[in-house]
Amino acid sequence: MDVGAVSDFKDKRVRIVQAGSHEVGVLRWRDRFFAVHNRCPHQSGPVCLGIVSGRLSGSAPGSMEVDEETPVLACPWHGWEFELEGGRALWDASYAVKMVSVSVESGRVILEVGRSRD
Numbered sequence: 001m002d003v004g005a006v007s008d009f010k011d012k013r014v015r016i017v018q019a020g021s022h023e024v025g026v027l028r029w030r031d032r033f034f035a036v037h038n039r040c041p042h043q044s045g046p047v048c049l050g051i052v053s054g055r056l057s058g059s060a061p062g063s064m065e066v067d068e069e070t071p072v073l074a075c076p077w078h079g080w081e082f083e084l085e086g087g088r089a090l091w092d093a094s095y096a097v098k099m100v101s102v103s104v105e106s107g108r109v110i111l112e113v114g115r116s117r118d
């Protein structure tokens, strides 16, 4: 399913598209794309309306680093955070958002609807 030109997607923003009976959030993160079902595994909140950032970590009290290679999506309802490489929750990897396969072909962003990415 063609969801638009690469240039239609702003960096580090999620755009929600309708894919059959599901809403899917498509995120451009620099030159990579991720696609996520807009349904949080916690209480089914609209996870794709949350904030996206690089993963935060700290090696010592008072220090904080941002890993720009690892995008994280935070659900707007209760703040659960999901790492978008695999969809796993940061606090408990047994929870995950459902990822959808997405690719770029000839400058177009293509969702592979019906194919989950695990």
Ligand code: FES
Binding pocket: 040, 041, 042, 043, 044, 045, 046, 047, 075, 076, 077, 078, 079, 080
């Ligand atoms: S519904 Fe997403 S964190 Fe609760």
